[in-house]
Amino acid sequence: xxxxxxxxxxxxxxxxxxxxxxxxxxxCGVVMAPNPANMCVKCLRSRVDITEGLPRQAVVNFCPDxxxxxxxxxxxxxxxxxxxxLLHFLVKRLHTRFxxxxxxxxxxxxxxxxxxxxxxxxxxVRREVMNGAILEQPHIVEFVVHDKLCLSCSRLQANPDxxxxxxxxxxxxxxxxxxxxxxxxxxxxxxxxxxxxIADAPHGLDFFFASRSHAIRFVDFVNSVAPVQYRTDKQLVxxxxxxxxxNYKHTFSVEISPICREDLICLPPKVAHSLxxxxxxxxxxxxxxxxxxxxxxxxxxxxxxxxxxWSDPFRPLLSSRQLVEYSILDIEPxxxxxxxxxxxxxxxxxxxxxxxxFSNVFTVKTHLGHLLNxxxxxxxxxxxxxxxxxxxxxxxxxxxxxxxxxxxxxYEEARARRSGKQRxxxxxxxxxxxxxxxxRKGEDDKRNDEYQKFIEDxxxxxxxxxxxxxxxxxxxEPSEMGSSMADAEEIPSVPVEELVxxxxxxxxxxxxxxx
Numbered sequence: 001x002x003x004x005x006x007x008x009x010x011x012x013x014x015x016x017x018x019x020x021x022x023x024x025x026x027x028c029g030v031v032m033a034p035n036p037a038n039m040c041v042k043c044l045r046s047r048v049d050i051t052e053g054l055p056r057q058a059v060v061n062f063c064p065d066x067x068x069x070x071x072x073x074x075x076x077x078x079x080x081x082x083x084x085x086l087l088h089f090l091v092k093r094l095h096t097r098f099x100x101x102x103x104x105x106x107x108x109x110x111x112x113x114x115x116x117x118x119x120x121x122x123x124x125v126r127r128e129v130m131n132g133a134i135l136e137q138p139h140i141v142e143f144v145v146h147d148k149l150c151l152s153c154s155r156l157q158a159n160p161d162x163x164x165x166x167x168x169x170x171x172x173x174x175x176x177x178x179x180x181x182x183x184x185x186x187x188x189x190x191x192x193x194x195x196x197x198i199a200d201a202p203h204g205l206d207f208f209f210a211s212r213s214h215a216i217r218f219v220d221f222v223n224s225v226a227p228v229q230y231r232t233d234k235q236l237v238x239x240x241x242x243x244x245x246x247n248y249k250h251t252f253s254v255e256i257s258p259i260c261r262e263d264l265i266c267l268p269p270k271v272a273h274s275l276x277x278x279x280x281x282x283x284x285x286x287x288x289x290x291x292x293x294x295x296x297x298x299x300x301x302x303x304x305x306x307x308x309x310w311s312d313p314f315r316p317l318l319s320s321r322q323l324v325e326y327s328i329l330d331i332e333p334x335x336x337x338x339x340x341x342x343x344x345x346x347x348x349x350x351x352x353x354x355x356x357x358f359s360n361v362f363t364v365k366t367h368l369g370h371l372l373n374x375x376x377x378x379x380x381x382x383x384x385x386x387x388x389x390x391x392x393x394x395x396x397x398x399x400x401x402x403x404x405x406x407x408x409x410x411y412e413e414a415r416a417r418r419s420g421k422q423r424x425x426x427x428x429x430x431x432x433x434x435x436x437x438x439x440r441k442g443e444d445d446k447r448n449d450e451y452q453k454f455i456e457d458x459x460x461x462x463x464x465x466x467x468x469x470x471x472x473x474x475x476x477e478p479s480e481m482g483s484s485m486a487d488a489e490e491i492p493s494v495p496v497e498e499l500v501x502x503x504x505x506x507x508x509x510x511x512x513x514x515x
Contacts, residue, residue, distance in 0.1 A: 165215030227306035263316035
């Protein structure tokens with residue numbers, strides 16, 4: 001390529017102008033760039049078809065119950081529709097016949113109707129033709145999807161109660177808040193995709209699996225998100241003495257710690273001493289695979305893992321179902337706003353009175369000084385009128401309890417004005433078999449009330465919804481302008497940026513082998 005006159009003058013050298021050479025096609029006479037065949041691409045394709053001998057149709061077996069694809073001879077793999085993993089799986093099915101004839105350079109899905117039982121992929125193949133010329137052209141392969149139940153699903157169809165391993169998940173508390181949160185974690189991580197059945201049980205859930213390895217994987221997941229202890233047992237089902245084969249049914253009994261978020265706890269002296277003389281009156285601020293305890297009067301924080309808890313277990317003094325609503329009459333900050341464990345707190349002295357009884361006014365210390373203002377309402381534990389029966393508290397001689405312990409700001413009045421209006425998000429639920437209540441209307445109302453409380457906790461606590469998938473509610477209609485705007489500013493809500501689209505077939509599961 002020739003340089004500019006200024007560049008030639010600076011170098012003192014002369015570079016002649018170079019133009020690409022062209023030749024005429026030996027067949028049609030079109031001007032073209034030279035190639036080993038001396039033919040244009042159109043003429044080459046008319047004489048040579050590099051896709052000759054390549055399959056244009058193939059068959060793939062699909063299990064509709066567990067959304068798995070068969071990799072011969074007997075291996076089932078689970079993929080999402082239109083995923084890169086599925087594309088790689090389909091191309092690999094063709095690789096044996098393609099590799100002997102052409103070179104594959106690109107592959108992509110083509111649109112097909114979801115009910116057509118067809119999967120089309122567009123390939124670009126390359127092959128050496130006449131005199132060493134390289135020709136590349138597209139090639140479309142259509143996969144016909146045949147429904148075929150895998151071994152586990154066929155057994156389940158024959159006998160729905162057939163299972164090999166069961167996980168009995170239990171928590172002995174008077175509410176189901178933990179299981180509502182755990183249900184969303186299971187959906188987010190696809191931990192129960194291998195479960196053949198999920199059944200409701202007193203104080204928990206039962207998960208049934210067709211393989212012991214699937215049950216162990218699920219127990220490991222629960223152990224990573226909650227402080228649990230478990231034990232295993234097995235029962236002999238059948239025995240073949242000729243082949244020496246034993247068939248067992250395995251049971252995993254998993255117990256979750258009864259300590260929940262927002263519980264008030266009186267620590268045993270031994271535990272308080274091991275945590276640096278914390279408390280003894282503390283609150284639980286977070287529960288994951290460890291328990292986070294905080295002294296609401298000093299903002300000291302301690303972490304208690306599952307091993308430490310189960311070596312010396314204890315129960316809460318009061319739980320969230322015993323919260324009482326208070327009205328804030330006066331507030332005086334004692335310290336600046338500080339960040340402890342990723343959350344903001346401020347110590348303050350507040351003057352409160354029960355909403356149901358304004359005859360008694362209490363002055364207490366709280367860690368919610370950054371949230372409360374005069375005229376607000378707050379939920380707390382009433383220790384003035386309570387009669388706690390706790391053996392650990394009796395071990396502390398001379399322990400003076402505060403009149404109340406505030407836990408969080410209350411938005412009950414604002415929510416009452418907004419009752420009946422839809423939220424901008426929704427949650428997915430597990431397919432749980434629930435036994436009929438037998439006409440016990442109070443049981444259904446209790447479940448609905450607990451679910452609504454869980455939804456409100458998600459709105460108020462951004463940290464709680466960090467590991468949860470919240471989906472956009474297509475039926476949500478924004479409120480009218482006016483007084484509803486004041487309520488929207490007062491009531492916590494979920495930002496639109498945190499919501500994901502509710503797509504059919506959305507699954508977190510990966511393509512792992514199914515036994």
